[in-house]
Amino acid sequence: xxxxxxxxxxxxxxxxxxxxxxxxxxxxxxxxxxxxxxxxxxxxxxxxxxxxxxxxxxxxxxxxxxxxxxxxxxxxxxxxxxxxxxxxxxxxxxxxxxxxxxxxxxxxxxxxx
Amino acid sequence: xxxxxxxxxxxxxxxxxxxxxxxxxxxxxxxxxxxxxxxxxxxxxxxxxxxxxxxxxxxxxxxxxxxxxxxxxxxxxxxxxxxxxxxxxxxxxxxxxxxxxxxxxxxxxxxxxxx
Numbered sequence: 065x066x067x068x069x070x071x072x073x074x075x076x077x078x079x080x081x082x083x084x085x086x087x088x089x090x091x092x093x094x095x096x097x098x099x100x101x102x103x104x105x106x107x108x109x110x111x112x113x114x115x116x117x118x119x120x121x122x123x124x125x126x127x128x129x130x131x132x133x134x135x136x137x138x139x140x141x142x143x144x145x146x147x148x149x150x151x152x153x154x155x156x157x158x159x160x161x162x163x164x165x166x167x168x169x170x171x172x173x174x175x176x177x
Numbered sequence: 178x179x180x181x182x183x184x185x186x187x188x189x190x191x192x193x194x195x196x197x198x199x200x201x202x203x204x205x206x207x208x209x210x211x212x213x214x215x216x217x218x219x220x221x222x223x224x225x226x227x228x229x230x231x232x233x234x235x236x237x238x239x240x241x242x243x244x245x246x247x248x249x250x251x252x253x254x255x256x257x258x259x260x261x262x263x264x265x266x267x268x269x270x271x272x273x274x275x276x277x278x279x280x281x282x283x284x285x286x287x288x289x290x291x292x
Contacts, residue, residue: 098280105285105288106286107181107283107284108283110280110281161233162208162227162232163208163225163232164222164235165212165222169219
């Protein structure tokens with residue numbers, strides 16, 4: 065049973081436009097959500113996070129939105145750049161789980177020049 | 178500040194063998210977590226250590242084990258290797274464990290191939 069799902073395996077966007085990556089979860093105990101970016105043969109790199117007490121968090125070109133009632137979060141990248149091309153993972157943590165994260169399956173973002 | 182260091186970078190083993198992977202966390206980080214990445218299952222949590230104690234364990238068989246040393250370095254061991262253990266094994270370190278969530282910093286991983 066996948067508790068964190070990224071239903072779009074891939075997304076293609078033109079440079080300069082907005083990229084929107086989506087993530088759904090089922091476990092209502094999740095209280096902290098993170099987005100990671102991963103290049104091939106490298107470990108994931110932390111991008112941005114959000115606590116369940118917030119509905120939005122912004123860091124430069126990256127904004128994460130959380131809709132708790134829908135159990136849905138999204139990552140917006142504006143403007144998209146070719147260097148953003150990578151696999152993006154959303155991850156979630158339940159309140160009592162320390163640093164144990166449950167990851168989604170990832171979305172491959174391709175930003176075309 | 179040096180990042181999370183994992184050794185070796187690549188490893189080839191045969192079925193039935195055992196393997197030990199090593200992880201050196203970022204200096205000052207006391208929490209080390211291990212994850213397995215496979216094409217079919219994605220990134221899955223193996224276990225987390227904090228101050229030499231295992232805090233959490235994922236849903237993996239007992240063939241997967243780990244430990245953490247007093248200097249926070251960690252090792253994970255897989256015994257009686259199976260073909261399905263072929264994966265990228267990622268180590269992540271963090272300043273704290275327990276209830277206080279901190280950013281996880283990942284190493285580049287050890288790519289294990291079981292033949």
